[in-house]
């Protein structure tokens with residue numbers, strides 16, 4: 001494949017191109033799945049090795065103080081806060097997104113005692129709906145009930161019964177992006193609180209949680225933040241709520257003075273009350289080191305490049321006769337989508353497998369969707385151009401019909 005000069009020129013003009021060296025990616029691989037699992041940053045590889053050898057190996061338990069392990073949930077929280085428009089002291093890094101959702105949904109309900117509905121979207125990420133359902137089973141329908149509405153009927157369902165509007169900012173399948181400002185305002189006008197899931201937004205686009213007036217948010221450490229497989233998640237609580245909230249997972253790390261080993265639970269003041277058990281230090285330091293990569297990144301520029309990459313991809317697919325059967329399910333307007341493009345095709349799974357074998361790593365979402373993630377820190381224009389050419393080859397000569405591409409793996 002010879003790459004057009006105009007494409008090479010775009011890479012030369014790219015002010016984020018130097019960030020590619022901050023990541024360790026295998027040769028001959030175009031990684032378009034950073035929306036699902038971020039790749040390994042050089043900084044994270046070094047830091048984890050150092051923490052294992054020096055801190056754990058040599059300094060042992062002294063490291064909790066000597067290397068500030070105990071402060072990591074807050075220091076990492078504030079670094080994530082800087083990426084999502086949250087001033088210090090409102091974000092903490094802990095647990096998984098699912099567990100954090102549970103804590104925050106309970107907090108929201110406790111702030112709205114007369115209201116029992118969690119309003120969400122039918123095609124929200126399943127864990128968000130499962131956690132809301134689980135809370136409802138625990139508290140009883142009277143106190144907590146999940147209502148799932150289609151995305152275009154959220155507004156008419158926002159009535160005086162709704163305690164909290166629970167939405168994922170960027171839809172994991174289609175990449176559809178909600179207007180956070182508008183929906184937050186609508187929820188507030190109806191007396192409800194909002195909880196935004198930022199799994200596909202944090203590290204992918206600029207966010208302004210404080211400015212928009214968001215109440216609560218959760219997000220993922222292992223997707224666009226590149227924090228390592230299963231890295232801890234984060235949660236955000238607006239400072240105006242911190243004195244009034246409670247949360248049910250009263251573990252000792254959320255206690256005001258855990259090392260007094262007092263039998264009476266007394267929650268920490270501030271965001272620390274959302275901690276539960278002992279932080280997972282190796283994953284936390286990987287995430288902390290991965291966040292260094294973002295330290296000098298202008299999220300506005302990152303977003304511009306993400307849009308340029310995805311628009312180029314979209315146009316190239318449109319111009320490719322072999323790809324006429326790929327149906328775009330993401331919004332065509334780049335301003336209305338996150339940092340991915342999703343296409344449906346009857347043989348989506350097999351096409352994904354064939355692409356992966358040809359060095360273009362993407363993922364499949366049941367029943368028939370191929371997702372392409374655009375991560376401007378390590379993807380260039382020539383990469384994206386090559387990805388579409390490879391896709392057109394595989395689809396054009398029906399190579400994806402070969403038997404080995406039809407075998408389903410446990411994780412897709």
Ligand SMILES: *Cc1c(COP(=O)(O)O)cnc(C)c1O
Nearest residue numbers: 096097098125127168172197199
């Ligand atoms: C990836 C993702 C999650 C993941 O939740 P975990 O509990 O961290 O596994 C949650 N919500 C959304 C919208 C996601 O995309």
